[in-house]
Amino acid sequence: MNRHGITPQRVHKSSGLRAWLGLVVILGPVLLVSMDGSILFLAMPRISQELSPTAGQALWILDIYGFAVGSLLIAFGSIGDRYGRLRLLMIGATVFGVGSAGAAFAPGPELLVGFRALMGVAGATLLPSALAVLSELFPEPRRRARAIGVFAAAFAAGFAVGPVVGGVLLEHFWWGSVFLVNLPVIVVFLLCAPVLLREVRATRPGRVDTLSVAASAGGLLLTIHGLKQLAADGVSVLPALTTPLGVVLLTGFALRQRHLEHPLIDFSLFRDRVFTIAVVTGLLPLAAWSATAYLAGVHLQSVLSLSVLHAALLALPGAVVLTVSCVVTPAVVDRIGKRTALAVCHFSIAAGLLLLLLTTPTGGIGWYIASTAVAGLGYGISFSVVADTAVGAVPPERAGSAGAIAETSNEIGNALGIAILGSLAALLFRLRGPDLAPTLDETLQLPGLAPAAVKEAKAAFVTGLHAAAAVAGLAHVALGTVALRLLPRQAPGEPTADRAETAARSGNAR
Incomplete structure (x- = not known):
């Protein structure tokens, strides 16, 4: 018993409870930031009907959020390290709420693009600082790994359930509800964060370059x-x-x-092959997932004529597999090692993507569900392994910057997936379709469209979907092979190098 009459065991339990409550508070904005990267996949047809954006404006409504988050994560990760991660979290959450409210009531596509960009800037402040604050709440490596698994699960679940949430909201409310739903979570975070979270900054911040x-x-x-x-x-x-x-x-x-004495990115981290392949693993799966989720959503609604709610519910099995995979991955990696985990990640994603090749202009719902479930296993591993590797590989004072590298790879992958793989699908639609309009939805809305043209347009879109899935699937096969050939073997139960190093630093600090 100490001089305050509290036993060390009670202090430990109290500290542990505070840490887990702090984690719950952090997960709110993390879930929102990731969810807003995908919530418009099923909402865009409704937004297009209400606001009538041009084709270019529609792409910017989808993409500007990911561009803003991906381009600013590194900068805000370093700024949070130097000037205070909790302070940046509070500012970012406030701005995210303002951007969400503005987007919900935007009267035209131009303002919607602007508010989506503002949300992206705020999201870039939230992700690396949240991961860094989490590392302060859980300094012990194994508990931190479990917490990061939960963090990664929330981040992944946000991407996975974004279309589902959007579909459910659109079934009952107007299109702006997909943004307005963010506000209650932001309010709860702003009220609870100052109580449960402590300010964390680098011991030698230096100046921001x-x-x-x-x-x-x-x-x-x-x-x-x-x-x-x-x-x-x-x-x-x-x-x-x-x-x-x-x-x-x-x-x-x-x-x-x-x-620079205090660089934004410590590029020496990339000398570690595990770290490098893990960061690439953060990029490629998000590129595959964002492109195929968007294209498959169009396939379900515009090709197979399912309702937005029906299409959203079909995505649930894959979302559940992805979330569970995130949570259990840290424990599994301790047993099988990151080399095997990364290989399983890429090969399962490849298998899931290639199942989409069995979809047709008249069916394939079962293959779509199987695809999301099989690929969901790999997506979950990628989220968890990337986050744990990035934070565990650096000293605590650089956790925000390392987390930013991991999250930047996710966001850039998300943006590039729609930009490149989505554009490949659009190119094939223009080459193979009836050449009446640049997109499937615009073609199907043409008055007096002949049944033969409808059939040709749907077949051309499915060809584009197949091409995007095949390219992404083969890329994952290649990266999985690289992981098996280049990464070192790890004996079952042996701690990974980054966790062993973190444990040694913690021991030295004590």
């Missing part, structure tokens, strides 16, 4: 936007200029980090 922030954000945004335009529209002047400019900015950013 403004030039690095601008180069990282501008380089990512220009590169992603240029690649998207090249994939969608072919070679033209604007993307031919923006893509190389973005690459130049990112190259300059990377070179500059080598000479």
